[in-house]
Amino acid sequence: MHINVLVREADVPIDNISKEPWAGVDHGVYLLLKKGIIPGYTYGDFDSITEEERRFIDEKLDINPVESEKDDTDLEIALLDLTGRGYTSIDVYGATGGRLDHLLGNTQMLLHEKLADVKIRIIDAHNVVELLAHGRHEVSKDKKMKYVSFLPMYDGTVLTLEQFKYPLMGTKLSLGSTLTISNEFTGERGSVETSEPILMIQSID
Structure with missing residues (x-):
């Protein structure tokens, strides 16, 4: 519901x-x-x-x-x-x-x-914020938003991104790193796999 x-x-x-x-x-x-x-x-x-x-x-x-x-x-x-x-x-x-x-x-x-x-x-008006639990997710692009960022909530989170402009394959993230800021979908959907809960933020600009 x-x-x-x-x-x-x-x-x-x-x-x-x-x-x-x-x-x-x-x-x-x-x-x-x-x-x-x-x-x-x-x-x-x-x-x-x-x-x-x-x-x-x-x-x-x-x-x-x-x-x-x-x-x-x-x-x-x-x-x-x-x-x-x-x-x-x-x-x-x-x-x-x-x-x-x-x-x-x-x-x-x-x-x-x-x-x-x-x-x-x-x-x-500018953002859609959602928490992705650990595991693999098929996520959809919000048509109003251009960028997508991923902010780790735990140090050492391992992230894989597919169908994104800047893909990642099993990359370990540190808290404070800006590596996963301002990415973009290459299509209408993308694949995200994370070892820990992570924030996904879609933004207009």
């Missing part, structure tokens, strides 16, 4: 996917409702909305805010809950802008052991 998640203002239009299932996180709940989209699930402490926005939400939905002082971020709570409900494909919008700690935390969160079997993509 697939679902979309809106965290905050997204820099990509979501109207064309408004008929798909949606969940809202904090301010994302208000933004969805303003677009006429009723989220199936809502999450957050709602500390990023105004009193006027809260009244607007309350007119449309019954929400149960979590405590603002908690161990997990609102997005992590959302992803874990949705995974527990059986969703195996989740696209997240509005998770890359604003605070840098949230951006880095959101990408590292893809390594959470309870999210390992879920296809999660973090999407904005």
Whole structure:
């Protein structure tokens, strides 16, 4: 099952996917409702909305805010809950802008052991971020994106790339190396084999 998640203002239009299932996180709940989209699930402490926005939400939905002082971020709570409900494909919008700690935390969160079997993509106007688990993958080129980069999360990751402009064959990667930045697909699909989980980022420029 697939679902979309809106965290905050997204820099990509979501109207064309408004008929798909949606969940809202904090301010994302208000933004969805303003677009006429009723989220199936809502999450957050709602500390990023105004009193006027809260009244607007309350007119449309019954929400149960979590405590603002908690161990997990609102997005992590959302992803874990949705995974527990059986969703195996989740696209997240509005998770890359604003605070840098949230951006880095959101990408590292893809390594959470309870999210390992879920296809999660973090999407904005310029990038599509996805974690590839260890093993072999046949990946597809996003038609809007020109470049594809691979960022190892573990030192010594061994990577093989086929059907890419710059192929690799069993190459060991070091953390901090830029070897696998700004590659390109040679066709519509490519083959990736990695010994450890690795981030795949498709970008416009």
